[in-house]
Amino acid sequence: MNRISVPFVKSLLVATLALAGAASAQQPAAAKPDVAKGGTLFESGDAARGIPACVACHGAGGNSTIAANPKLAAQFEAYTYKQLVDFTTPSRNNAIMSPIAKQLSDQEKKDIAAYLAKQQPKPGAAHDKNTVELGRNIYRGGIAAKGVAACASCHGPIGAGVPIQYPRLAGQNQDYSFAQLQAFKSGARKNSPQMTTLAQRMSDEEMKAVVDYIAGLK
Known part of the structure; x- marks a missing residue:
């Protein structure tokens, strides 16, 4: 059996890396957002x-x-x-x-x-004083009996979100947020399996309470 010499292997590796570097150099850098x-x-x-x-x-x-x-x-x-x-x-x-x-x-x-x-957000406000406590409890503590996690666990205690992973929610319009939970629940919106699962475990009353609470977060 013929053995491949160590110098040959090293030369081959250097050549491969050089070619890879040349290929990368030829690719234009992605333009920064304007x-x-x-x-x-x-x-x-x-x-x-x-x-x-x-x-x-x-x-x-x-x-x-x-x-x-x-x-x-x-x-x-x-x-x-x-x-x-x-x-x-x-x-x-x-x-x-x-x-x-x-x-x-x-x-x-x-x-x-x-x-x-880079735009400055304007604050929103909760409208229904009768559901604020329910909304707060869901946002901060979830619904343990239904396996619904606290919204704050992903979106933060004041709705500021987590960059890349979870969006900012503070001050969001109630009607829009409710419509999105409904879309996740029905499967009309499919780009977050996690949200689909959570929404399917929530009643309309619970959704309305939590989105109203979210609208008042600052």
């Missing part, structure tokens, strides 16, 4: 491509005043980007957002997400 371009797209859209101004639905600086639409100001850049990508897939099909997201390039998605992450 906050200014993201702001222009968000505030003005792109009429030539049929992309409407995001501000019409999500409000100036991402502070939506339309109850059915989410507030996006100060949302984590990576989370917003992921949602825009998900809108282009069956995991989060939406009659309004999916066509828009499919029109945006990957870079534009990143630009818009970067712009929103």
Whole structure:
């Protein structure tokens, strides 16, 4: 049996690493998000491509005043980007957002997400004083009897979220949050198996109580 010499193996390894390095060097570096371009797209859209101004639905600086639409100001850049990508897939099909997201390039998605992450959020408020205690208990302690984890365990005690993993929830519009829990429960929204499981264990009353409490978090 012929033996391969150690010098030969070393030479082969060096050559392989050199080729790998050359290949990496030839690949262009990913462009950094452009906050200014993201702001222009968000505030003005792109009429030539049929992309409407995001501000019409999500409000100036991402502070939506339309109850059915989410507030996006100060949302984590990576989370917003992921949602825009998900809108282009069956995991989060939406009659309004999916066509828009499919029109945006990957870079534009990143630009818009970067712009929103830098905006100052305006506080929301809880509306139903009769359910505040129930909402607080669910958010902070979950529903042990149903196997529902505390929202705070992932989204933080004041709804600030955890970058990349879990979104900011503080001050979010009640109608929007309730609609998303319903979508997770029905399977219409499929991009978070964890949330689907939790939502399926909650009643409408429990959902309404916790989203109202979340709206008042600051």
